[in-house]
Amino acid sequence: MSTKKTLAPHEAFELHELLTFKNVCATKAVTMSKLVKDDELKTLMERDFNSSVEQIKELQSLLQNSDYAVPENTIKKSESEITPIH
Template sequence: MNDQSLAPHESMELHEMLNFKTLCLAKSKLMQGLVFDQELKALMQKDVEQSTQAIAGLQAVYAKAPFQAPVPPNRPTPILN
């Protein structure tokens, strides 16, 4: 991708992707506290790590948007460790 800014419709779509990915991250993190199977818990932890990386990448692209809305922190408070 070049250094040009994003078009308004691209910015809105990117914002929607950020919202969706943040919601998925929160759901995976929340569900980890309800799961007792260790393999499933490990898979969910992997999803949390990959989602965190994806959100960081999307935020870097979002910085090129001509208008921005604040992005909430992507670290939900853990319920159980």
């Protein structure tokens, strides 16, 4: 028996939903910021994208505590890499 408590299924589902929402938000922020002319809005969106990247990583590591988790090493490196924009 592992000492680490795993997440209950409904907790994992909740985290999964947050992760999908964050994924869409991050993608949208980085795409839409290219269409925007206003500098203030643009920097705000780019900053949001960069913090979204961190938040997605946090959610991903949380989801590793779930019974449904796919071990990290089975996901190809190129599929899991996100590079922040500067």
